[in-house]
Amino acid sequence: MADKQPLNIVKMKKMKAEGVPLSMLTAYDYPSARLAEEAGIDLILVGDSLGNVVLGYDTTLPVTIDDMVYHTRSVTRGAQHTFIIADMPFMTYHGSIDESLRGVRRLMQEGRAQAVKMEGGLGICATVAAVVAAGVPVLGHIGLTPQSVNMIGGYRIQGKDAKDAQRLMDEAKALEAAGAFGIVLELVTEEVAEAISKAISIPTIGIGAGRYCDGQVLVYHDLLRYASPYREKRFVKTYADIGNQIREGISQYVREVKERSFPDESHVFTADESVLESLYGAAEKGAK
Numbered sequence: 001m002a003d004k005q006p007l008n009i010v011k012m013k014k015m016k017a018e019g020v021p022l023s024m025l026t027a028y029d030y031p032s033a034r035l036a037e038e039a040g041i042d043l044i045l046v047g048d049s050l051g052n053v054v055l056g057y058d059t060t061l062p063v064t065i066d067d068m069v070y071h072t073r074s075v076t077r078g079a080q081h082t083f084i085i086a087d088m089p090f091m092t093y094h095g096s097i098d099e100s101l102r103g104v105r106r107l108m109q110e111g112r113a114q115a116v117k118m119e120g121g122l123g124i125c126a127t128v129a130a131v132v133a134a135g136v137p138v139l140g141h142i143g144l145t146p147q148s149v150n151m152i153g154g155y156r157i158q159g160k161d162a163k164d165a166q167r168l169m170d171e172a173k174a175l176e177a178a179g180a181f182g183i184v185l186e187l188v189t190e191e192v193a194e195a196i197s198k199a200i201s202i203p204t205i206g207i208g209a210g211r212y213c214d215g216q217v218l219v220y221h222d223l224l225r226y227a228s229p230y231r232e233k234r235f236v237k238t239y240a241d242i243g244n245q246i247r248e249g250i251s252q253y254v255r256e257v258k259e260r261s262f263p264d265e266s267h268v269f270t271a272d273e274s275v276l277e278s279l280y281g282a283a284e285k286g287a288k
């Protein structure tokens with residue numbers, strides 16, 4: 001891995017132009033980041049989905065900038081040769097530009113991310129432009145934007161009618177004009193995602209947005225079915241069933257401790273005779 005060259009935003013745009021798809025996965029800690037890097041992932045997203053899959057919240061709204069900095073720092077320690085993007089959490093980029101830049105600074109300096117992601121369209125373009133002007137790459141995120149779940153009225157597919165499709169197209173073009181280096185399209189109909197991908201020069205990265213985006217992203221815990229209970233999602237493919245393996249492994253450990261078959265002889269450390277004598281005395285040891 002040491003010789004792996006991380007991607008950068010110039011190469012990503014080139015990959016789009018050459019039709020080379022981008023693979024992106026979320027990660028939230030050192031081992032998940034390290035494993036993703038070892039597996040050859042192009043991009044890692046420290047998503048605020050950590051609120052759902054790691055912290056046990058029912059939405060991403062409670063995730064704070066401190067949570068994001070803490071998790072980003074462990075991910076960047078784990079994947080030192082991969083381009084890492086950190087999510088700006090709920091309501092940290094809707095106030096003043098100064099406040100937004102403070103959050104960005106923490107993710108870059110303390111978290112050591114290479115870029116940040118923000119959810120939203122026209123309403124955040126001025127902030128995107130200011131962050132880009134400060135020298136920080138920004139990944140946009142439109143379609144289903146989980147931080148706005150209370151406005152959208154649930155986790156619904158976006159781009160189902162002509163008006164909504166046009167709104168998404170306008171948002172994508174505005175984000176490109178504001179300087180975003182790419183855009184996540186979440187839960188967008190395949191036709192609309194394809195049209196957007198053709199209409200802009202920066203890469204689109206889809207999740208539940210069909211086959212014609214310039215890249216794909218999945219949540220680590222979805223791809224590996226690493227959750228309990230696991231909620232099926234149509235747009236997810238399970239590549240390994242880690243949740244069941246973990247449960248089975250722990251059950252077996254509990255069984256073996258109860259029946260005293262773990263630890264066995266192969267797991268123990270033995271002391272010299274002299275140690276036994278000092279503990280029990282020579283006579284007692286003989287009697288033992």
Ligand code: KIV
Pocket residue numbers: 026045046047048049050087141184186207217219
């Ligand atoms: O937070 C996240 O994991 C995301 C992905 C679903 C794109 O935003």
